[in-house]
Amino acid sequence: MSIENITAAIINDAKLVEETSVKNAEKTMEEIIGKAKIEAEEIMKQTAERCTKDAESLKSRKVSAAELQARKMILGAKQEAIQKSFDLALEKLRSMPEDKYLNYLTEEIIKISVNEGIIVLNQADRDKIGEKLIKAVNQRLNTQRYKLSDKTINTSGGFLLRSGNIEINNTFETLLNSIKDDLTSEVANALFN
Template structure:
């Protein structure tokens, strides 16, 4: 065999080896790229699932918070309506016909159970109805006197008998019955 043929054979074998190595490298490259794409798809799917789960949690929390705020606003509106009813009740009593108002005050004064003492009214009531209330209450065997001092109230009175002071203002009377009748007011307003 000549040198040329040996050289040719070596070159041919080297070429074949190189071609096989390149083919094997391309095959491995394709496998690596396919695996990388497959892994990327899995990662992307995982990220998308995590984003969806997190967004669902955020939406759920925000929705719950919104519902809570709505309930609080409704409750506050109902409480405001109930308070408005009690404020109107105070106003209704204070603005009732003078004769009915006097009768109302006399009954409260007598129902207290104390038979004597000094009665303090607000300035307006002291001037307009105070003496009439005292006279009518005393006709029932009591010994009340009209005080020259006044109280700060929309209506009603304060009775001072010795060291005992009894507040019977319209506001305090409504406040005293407020807790008891609030369920009835709520039922009447919202049922």
């Protein structure tokens, strides 16, 4: 065999190896690209699913927060309406005609099982009906043991009765506060049902 034949055989073999290597490289490249595409699609799918879940979760949290805020606002409005109802009741007590108010206070003092005491009123009631009240109570009880205090209290109406170490608070605010807890649910039912 001549050198030319050997050279030609080497070149031929090299070309075959090259073609095979190129074909193998192209095949491997296509496999790698195919796998990369599949992995990329899977990543995109997972990312899309995660984004959808995150979006749904965020939406759910936002809706829950909005619902909670709405419930708080409704509760606040209901509480305000209930408070206005009690404020209106207080206003009705304050605007009682003088004769009815005097009679009311007299009856409330007589109901208390104390034989004597000092009656404390707000400044307006003291000036307007204080002496009349003491006179009415003492006449009804046939005694002279009730006196009008020189001091006044800061209240919209009603009285304090002091007898020794005992102090009975029968002011409008105290009366309304004492029944407020019991009546709040009834007032709420009347207003909102």
